[in-house]
Amino acid sequence: MTPVRLFGYTDRISVKPGETIQFHVSAEGTDTAEAQLVRLIHGDQNPAGPGFVEEQVACAANGRWRVEPQFTQVGSFLEVDDPEGRLAFANSFTLFAFVHPTWPASGKRQTIIGRWDGDRKQGYGIGIDEKGYLQFWIGRGEEIERLTANVPLQVQMWYFVAATFDAETRRATLHQVGVGNRYNGLLGKVALVDYESRKSAGFRSRPGSLDSTPFLMAGSRSRDAQQRTCVSELYWGKIDRCGAFDQALQPAELDTIRSGLVPAMDSLVAYWDTSAGYTDRGIGDLVVDVGRHKLNARGYNRPVRGQTGWNWDGFTDCFRLAPQEFGGIEFHADALTDCNWKATKTVALPLGLKSGCYAMRLRSGWGKSVSEEHVVFFVRPGRPRARIAFLFPTLTYLAFANERLSFDHPEREALTGQPAVLSDIDIEMYMRADFGLSTYDMHADGIGVCYSSYHRPVMNMRPRYRMPSLDVASGLAADLSIIAWLDQSGFEYEVLTDEDLHRDGSEALSPYACVISGSRPEYYTERMLDATEDYIAGGGRYIYAGGNGFNATAGIRDGEPWIMECRRRDDGYKPWVSRYGEHYMATDGMRGGPWKVLGRATQKLVAIGLSSSGGGRSEPYRRMPDSYHRTVSWITKGVDGEIIGDAGLANDGAAGLALDYYDRALGTPPHTKIIASSGGHTDSYVVNQQLVLYSYLGLYGSYDWRVHADMTYFTAPHGGAVFACGSVAFAQSLPINTFRNSASRVLANVVEAFAGAGRLPGFAWVNEEKQWA
Numbered sequence: 001m002t003p004v005r006l007f008g009y010t011d012r013i014s015v016k017p018g019e020t021i022q023f024h025v026s027a028e029g030t031d032t033a034e035a036q037l038v039r040l041i042h043g044d045q046n047p048a049g050p051g052f053v054e055e056q057v058a059c060a061a062n063g064r065w066r067v068e069p070q071f072t073q074v075g076s077f078l079e080v081d082d083p084e085g086r087l088a089f090a091n092s093f094t095l096f097a098f099v100h101p102t103w104p105a106s107g108k109r110q111t112i113i114g115r116w117d118g119d120r121k122q123g124y125g126i127g128i129d130e131k132g133y134l135q136f137w138i139g140r141g142e143e144i145e146r147l148t149a150n151v152p153l154q155v156q157m158w159y160f161v162a163a164t165f166d167a168e169t170r171r172a173t174l175h176q177v178g179v180g181n182r183y184n185g186l187l188g189k190v191a192l193v194d195y196e197s198r199k200s201a202g203f204r205s206r207p208g209s210l211d212s213t214p215f216l217m218a219g220s221r222s223r224d225a226q227q228r229t230c231v232s233e234l235y236w237g238k239i240d241r242c243g244a245f246d247q248a249l250q251p252a253e254l255d256t257i258r259s260g261l262v263p264a265m266d267s268l269v270a271y272w273d274t275s276a277g278y279t280d281r282g283i284g285d286l287v288v289d290v291g292r293h294k295l296n297a298r299g300y301n302r303p304v305r306g307q308t309g310w311n312w313d314g315f316t317d318c319f320r321l322a323p324q325e326f327g328g329i330e331f332h333a334d335a336l337t338d339c340n341w342k343a344t345k346t347v348a349l350p351l352g353l354k355s356g357c358y359a360m361r362l363r364s365g366w367g368k369s370v371s372e373e374h375v376v377f378f379v380r381p382g383r384p385r386a387r388i389a390f391l392f393p394t395l396t397y398l399a400f401a402n403e404r405l406s407f408d409h410p411e412r413e414a415l416t417g418q419p420a421v422l423s424d425i426d427i428e429m430y431m432r433a434d435f436g437l438s439t440y441d442m443h444a445d446g447i448g449v450c451y452s453s454y455h456r457p458v459m460n461m462r463p464r465y466r467m468p469s470l471d472v473a474s475g476l477a478a479d480l481s482i483i484a485w486l487d488q489s490g491f492e493y494e495v496l497t498d499e500d501l502h503r504d505g506s507e508a509l510s511p512y513a514c515v516i517s518g519s520r521p522e523y524y525t526e527r528m529l530d531a532t533e534d535y536i537a538g539g540g541r542y543i544y545a546g547g548n549g550f551n552a553t554a555g556i557r558d559g560e561p562w563i564m565e566c567r568r569r570d571d572g573y574k575p576w577v578s579r580y581g582e583h584y585m586a587t588d589g590m591r592g593g594p595w596k597v598l599g600r601a602t603q604k605l606v607a608i609g610l611s612s613s614g615g616g617r618s619e620p621y622r623r624m625p626d627s628y629h630r631t632v633s634w635i636t637k638g639v640d641g642e643i644i645g646d647a648g649l650a651n652d653g654a655a656g657l658a659l660d661y662y663d664r665a666l667g668t669p670p671h672t673k674i675i676a677s678s679g680g681h682t683d684s685y686v687v688n689q690q691l692v693l694y695s696y697l698g699l700y701g702s703y704d705w706r707v708h709a710d711m712t713y714f715t716a717p718h719g720g721a722v723f724a725c726g727s728v729a730f731a732q733s734l735p736i737n738t739f740r741n742s743a744s745r746v747l748a749n750v751v752e753a754f755a756g757a758g759r760l761p762g763f764a765w766v767n768e769e770k771q772w773a
Contacts, residue, residue: 001029002028002029003028003029003369003371004027004028004029004030004364004365004369004370004371005027005028005029005371006025006026006027006028006030006033006067006362006363006364006371006372006373007025007026007027007373007435007457007459008023008024008025008026008344008360008362008373008375008457009023009024009339009341009375009454009455009456009457009458010022010023010024010375010376010377010454011024011343011455012377012499012561012562013376013377013378013394013454013497013499013562014377014378014380014394014496014497014499014500015349015377015378015379015380016349016379016380016381016382017349017350017351017352017353017355017379017381017382018348018349018350018351018353018382019348019349020346020347020348020349021346021347021349021377022343022345022346022347023343023344023345023346023347023360023375024070024339024341024342024343024344024455025065025067025070025341025344025345025362025373025375026067026068026069026070026072026339026341026457027067027068027069027364028069029364029365029371030067030364030365030371031066031067031068032064032065032066032067032364033064033065033067033362033363033364034063034064034065034362034363034364035061035062035063035064035065035345035360035361035362036056036062036360036361036363037056037057037058037059037061037062037347037358037359037360037361038054038055038056038057038358038359038360038361038374039054039055039057039354039356039357039358040053040054040356040357040358040359040374040376040463040476040480040483041053041054041055041480041483041484041487042463042480042481042483042484042735043462043463043464043465043473043476043477043478043480043481044464044472044473044477044478044480044481044649044732044735045464045466045473046472046473046649046732048647048649048735048736049481049649049732049735049736050484050735050738052463052464053484054359054361054463057350057353057358058350059347059349059350060347060348060350061345061347061348061360065344065345065362066344067344067362067364070339070341070342071224071226071228071230071341072336072339072340072341072434072435072456073230073231073300073301073340074301074333074334074335074336074433074434074436075218075219075231075234075301075331075332075333075334075335075336076218076234076299076300076301076302076303076304076331076332076333076335077216077217077218077219077231077234077235077299077300077301077303077331078216078217078218078287078297078298078299078300078303078329079214079215079216079297079298079300080214080215080216080217080270080289080295080296080297081295081296081297081298082214082215082295084293085210085211086269086270086293086295087115087215087244087269087270087295088115088210088211088213089115089124089165089207089210089244089246090167090206090207090210091167091206091246092164092165092166092167092168092246092247092248093124093164093165093244093245093246093247093248093269094162094163094164094165094244094245094247094248094249094254095113095114095124095125095126095136095162095163095242095243095244096160096161096162096163096242096243096244096254096257097112097113097126097160097161097162097217097239097240097241097242097243098158098159098160098161098179098239098240098241098242098309098310098327099112099153099158099159099161099237099238099239099240100156100157100158100159100184100185100237100238100239100240100310100328101128101132101153101154101155101156101157101159101235101236101237102155102156102236102237102238102330102445102446102447103155103236103237103444103445103446104128104132104133104152104153104154104155104236104237105130105131105132105152105155106128106130106132106236106333106444106445107130108130108233108333109127109128109129109130109233110127110128110233110234110235110236110333111125111126111127111216111218111219111220111233111234111235112125112126112127112128112161112217112218112235112239113125113126113216113217113218113239113242114126114127114215114216114220115207115210115213115214115215115216116137116139116213116216116220116221116233117210117212117213117220117221117222118220118221118222118232118233119221119222119223120139120141120208120213121139121140121141121142121143121144121208122139122140122141122207122208122209122210122213123138123139123207123208123210123213123220124136124137124138124139124165124207125137125220126161126162126163126174127220127233127235128153128235129148131152132152132153133148133149133150133151133152133153134148134149134153134159134161134174134176134197135147135148135149135174136163136172136174138165138172138203138205138206138207139207139208140205140206140207140208141208143204143205145172145203145204145205147163147172147173147174147199147200147201147203148174148199149174149176149197149199150197150199151176151194151195151196151197153176154178154185154186154187154193154195155186156185156186157178157180157185157186157187157193157195158178158179158180158184158185158240158310159176159177159178159179159195160175160176160177160179160254160257160258160310161174161175161176161177162174162175162249162254162257163175164248164249164254165203165206165207165248166248167206169202170202170203170204170205170206171200171201171202171203171248172200172201172202172203173198173199173200173248174197174198174199174200175197175198175251175254176195176196176197176198177195177196177258178195178196179258179310179311180195181312181313181314182314183312183313183314184308184309184310184311184312184313184314198251215295216231217235217239217242217272217287217297217331218234218235218239218303218331219231219232219233219234219235219331220232220233231300234331234332234333235331235333236331236332236333236443236444236445237330237331237445238307238309238328238329238330238331239274239328239329239331240274240309240310240311240327240328240329241262241271241272241273241274241275241309241310241327242271242272242274243257243262243268243269243270243271243272243291244268244269244270245265245267245268245269246267246269247267260311268291268292269291269293269295270289270291270293270295271289271290271291272287272288272289272290272297273288273289273290273327274287274305274309274327274328274329275309275323275324275325275326275327276288276290278306278319278320278323278326279589280320280589281588281589282555282557282585282586282587282588282589283305283306283319283586285298285299285302285303285305286298286299287299287329299329301335301336301337301338302335302337302451302563303329303330303331303335304329304330304331304332304450304451304586305329305330305586306319306326306582306584306585306586307326307328307329307330307581307582308325308326308328308579308581308582309324309325309326309327309328310327310328311324311325311327312325312326312328312581313325314580314581316581317580317581317583317584318581318583318584318591319584319586319589320584320589326581330447332443332444332445332447333444334433334436334437334443334444335436335443335449335451336434336435336436336437336453336456337436337451337452337453337455337456337563338453338455338456338562338563339434339435339455339456339457340455347360349379353379354379355379355380355381355386355493355494355495356378356379356483356495357376357378357379357392357476357480357483357495358376358377358378358379359374359375359376359377359463360374360375360377361373361374362374362375373457374462374463376458376461376462376463376476378392378394378495378496378497379495380494380495380496380497380500381494384494384511384512385494386492386493386494386512387492387512387513387514387755388486388491388492388493388494388512388513388514388515388516388751388754388755389493389494389495389496389509389511389512389514389515389516390482390483390486390493390494390495390496390515390516390518391495391496391497391498391501391509391515391516391517391518391521392476392479392495392496392497392498392518393479393498393517393518393519393520393521393522393523394454394497394498394499395498395499395502395523395524395525395528395554395556395564396475396498396518396520396521396522396523397454397458397461397475397476398439398452398453398454398458398523398564399438399439399440399452399522399523399552399554399564399566400438400439400440400460400474400475401436401438401452401453401454401456401458401460401461402429402435402436402437402438402456402458402459402460403437403438403440403441403460404429404430404437404438404440404441405440405441405469405575406420406422406426406468406469407430408441408442409575412469413469415469415613415614415615415684415686416469416470416614416615416616416684417614417615417616417682417683417684418469418470418471418615418616418684420468420469420471421466421468421471422468423466423468425459425460425462425465426468428459429459429460432459435456435457435458435459436452436453436456437449437452438452439451439452439564439566440575441575442575442576447576448568448575448576448577448578450565450566450567450578450585450592451563451564451565451566452563452564452566453562453563453564454562455562455563460474460475461475461476462476462477463476463477463480464477465477469615470615470650470657471615472649472650472651472657472729472732473649473650473732475520478518478519478520478650478728478731478732479518479519479731481519481649481731481732481734481735482516482518482519482545482731482734483495484734484735484739485731485734485735485739485744485747486516488738488739489739489744489748489751491751491755493516494512496508496509498521498523498524498528499556499561501527501528501531501532502525502527502528502556502561503561504531505527505530505531505534506530506531506532506534506535506538508531509531509532509535509540510535510538510540512540513540513541513754513755513756513757514540514541514542514543514751514754514755515535515540515541515542515543516543516545516751517542517543517544517545517546517549518545518546518731519545519546519547519728519729519730519731519732520546520547520548520549520658520728521544521546521549521550522548522549522550522551522552523551523552523553523554523564523566524550524551524552524553524554524595525553525554525555525556525588525590526553526588526590529550529595529600529605532550532605533605535720536605536716536720536722537716537717537718537720538717538718538720539716539717539718539719539720540716540720541719541720541721541722541723541754541755541760542606542720542721542722542723543722543723543724543725543747543750543751543754544606544608544722544723544724544725544726545725545730545731545747546725546727546728546730546731547610547657547658547659547660547709547725547726547727547728547729547730548610548613548658548660548728549602549606549660550595550600550602550605550606550609551572551594551595551596551602551609551610552566552572552593552594552595553566553567553585553590553591553592553593553594553595553598554566555585555586555587555588555590556587556588557587557588565585565586565587565592566585566592567582567583567584567585567591567592567593568583568592568593569583569591569592569593569594569597571593571594571597571689571690572593572594572596572597572688572689572690573613573688573689578592594690596609596666596690597690601663601666601667602660602666603662603663603666603667603668604666604667604668605722606722606724607662607668607669607672607710607712607713607714607722607724608660608661608662608663608668608709608710608712608724608726609660609661609663609666610658610659610660610688610690611659611660611661611687611688611691611706611707611708611709612658612659612681612685612686612687612688612701612704612706612707612708613657613658613659613685613686613688614656614657614681614682614684614685614686614701615651615657615684616651616682616684617651617652617653617656617681617682618648618650618651618652618653618654618655618656618657618727618729619653619655619656619678619679619680619681620643620644620645620646620653620654620655620678621643621644621645621654621655621676621677621678621709621711622642622643622644622676622677622678622679623636623639623642623643623644623675623676624674624675624676624677626673626674626675627673627674627675627676629673629765630762630765631673631762631763631765631766632673632675632713632762633762634749634753634761634762635675635713635723635746635749635750636675636676636745636746636749637745637749638745638749639742639745639746640742643742644676644711644742644743644746645730645733645741645742645743646742647733647736647737647741648729648730648732648733648736648743649732649733649735649736650728650729650732650733651729653678653729653733654678654725654727654729654730654733654743655678655681655708655709655726655727655729655730656681656727656728656729657727657728657729658727658728659678659681659685659707659708659709659726659727660709660710660724660726660727661706661708661709661710661726662674662710662712668712669714669716671714671715672712672713672714673712673713673714674710674711674712675711675712675713675746676710676711677708677709677710677711678708678709678726678727679708680701680702681701681702681707681708682701682702683700683701683702683703684700684701685700685701685707686699686700686701686707687699687700687704687706687707691706709725709726709727710724710726711723711724711725711726711746712724712726713750715760715766719759719760721754721760723750723754725747730743734747
């Protein structure tokens with residue numbers, strides 16, 4: 001009997017009351033599910049806090065839903081729009097491409113380019129066999145004729161490959177020539193490797209009927225066990241300029257193409273210039289056929305563009321400077337940016353819905369076999385009315401979506417200082433290849449994942465989720481501690497998401513007197529960063545309620561907010577690194593990596609920035625001398641003694657997981673006050689690599705002064721101000737002792753002051769700041 005399982009996602013994650021939202025659900029072991037709209041209030045199940053708290057909400061969509069299994073096409077590929085069947089060759093033809101395989105000997109067949117139906121065994125294609133050899137094949141139903149190169153393809157090396165078929169003589173040829181230079185491949189000239197193969201053979205037949213078979217790059221048509229149409233024989237690697245002729249070219253003509261020129265011959269049916277259409281602000285999914293038939297190709301599961309091509313000479317490191325050298329499009333058989341499930345239900349949300357974090361709770365099964373899924377989304381206000389906004393860091397949720405760090409990164413335990421604590425959810429998330437990877441993972445060929453999406457089940461964007469490597473609530477589950485605190489404290493607030501901030505810019509924040517961040521707002525687009533800076537400079541009051549914020553670049557394409565891009569450089573913490581020349585995002589042309597490298601250290605925005613991170617024990621803050629100055633003493637009013645945050649749901653302290661520190665050399669505003677600082681962190685906390693030039697013994701919690709969190713405050717132009725907590729664990733210190741604790745008191749003092757009308761407390765003594773500094 002199939003166990004009952006329910007999974008789902010929404011078409012968008014930020015909606016207003018009264019708007020419609022689509023739910024895409026896939027079910028196993030059941031055909032019905034009970035749906036209930038709930039508002040999520042608290043997610044961390046640590047018994048030291050209030051536990052999981054949700055509130056049922058009346059909605060016309062509540063009740064029994066019909067559900068069914070849904071198919072997911074995994075893997076990236078290109079499909080050519082060829083309505084007149086110009087590529088359905090029945091006579092002579094030539095195919096050619098520049099290719100850079102990243103996993104040639106994968107043990108599975110791969111199709112590079114062709115019009116091939118593997119289920120019907122009809123058509124033609126160039127690909128790679130199970131052992132990593134280039135192959136050309138033609139099929140007419142039962143019979144498949146193949147021509148295989150006599151030397152294997154080398155991993156991460158560029159080749160020119162071509163196949164010809166002369167229908168009159170039935171002669172087939174296969175050409176494989178290495179086109180590596182000093183920069184564009186894994187191996188140099190000193191490696192004694194044979195890259196070249198030229199073979200020919202007589203075929204008995206021509207390609208079979210191809211009317212319903214699409215011309216694909218990086219895959220071929222097939223059917224799964226349920227006889228559903230799908231794409232299989234997916235390719236691992238890059239493809240640069242490629243094309244097709246309706247005649248069998250001669251070797252000299254192929255050599256001309258290999259040199260980078262394409263003959264202007266009438267027999268040219270298509271020539272896909274993979275470097276065409278580039279702009280300084282990004283590259284789309286459409287691959288342009290510059291030939292006369294305009295047989296353009298469109299990407300599925302977002303093939304990676306802007307990659308170095310076969311002719312890259314290493315002089316430039318960005319596709320914006322020399323697009324003709326960056327024609328590489330990279331494909332991965334395990335890529336996924338959209339499950340493309342059909343909508344299970346379209347729901348009109350109640351008009352009076354309170355702004356907040358919601359989920360459609362789906363349940364099916366009985367007793368111990370019951371399956372429950374929370375399909376999460378966020379409701380922003382129809383018209384802003386509150387003075388406080390909480391900004392959910394949804395871009396960071398996407399970066400971590402379905403991450404597998406505890407399984408595939410053996411150094412993870414050394415980084416966190418503790419063994420991973422796995423749950424059934426973690427194991428299922430790891431086993432489900434059809435839900436895709438995070439930007440912290442690597443594809444099976446060892447290349448980093450640069451795209452993540454919420455058009456798929458995101459199993460760690462759920463209210464009860466705990467990150468196994470740290471064994472604490474993480475992401476949404478941690479941020480709900482702030483939501484529960486706002487509810488408990490009686491503050492009127494509304495919620496926004498990163499998606500809203502990127503789309504609307506500073507207009508998303510400007511209606512609010514006070515904006516509160518999530519516990520780890522790590523990933524920011526340029527537009528989001530600009531909007532936050534403008535909000536604060538324009539008089540906004542911002543509470544940075546976390547750590548490791550505003551640190552990493554990310555890209556979102558207009559009109560497709562469900563996909564984010566992330567490229568990683570060789571500076572700072574990184575689970576993988578982009579190859580040289582591939583650090584720039586195809587989404588918007590920005591360079592990937594830390595914002596600090598681009599001149600926008602977090603300290604310039606909110607006074608503090610990432611100093612260190614680790615796991616295990618968290619620590620409290622101790623009040624610093626600045627906190628007693630009368631310009632800021634109101635912040636700690638009601639706190640007994642000098643200690644703040646000596647307990648918490650994240651390792652029993654308010655300062656932990658990732659820590660931020662004050663650093664004037666990195667742009668901390670000169671008049672910033674340090675309210676409190678942590679100390680005594682364990683040696684599992686290590687100084688951020690961005691801050692050191694050399695690695696040496698002593699960059700640990702018990703040795704290096706930078707391993708601590710600073711809680712800071714500064715005033716900004718036009719009555720604005722920033723209060724920064726400096727720790728990812730701070731939010732989870734709020735629920736301790738039913739929200740009656742020193743960290744909660746401090747945050748309440750700041751929120752009351754920031755959200756209140758008029759000038760901030762301490763304004764009368766602001767002239768003393770110069771003497772105090």
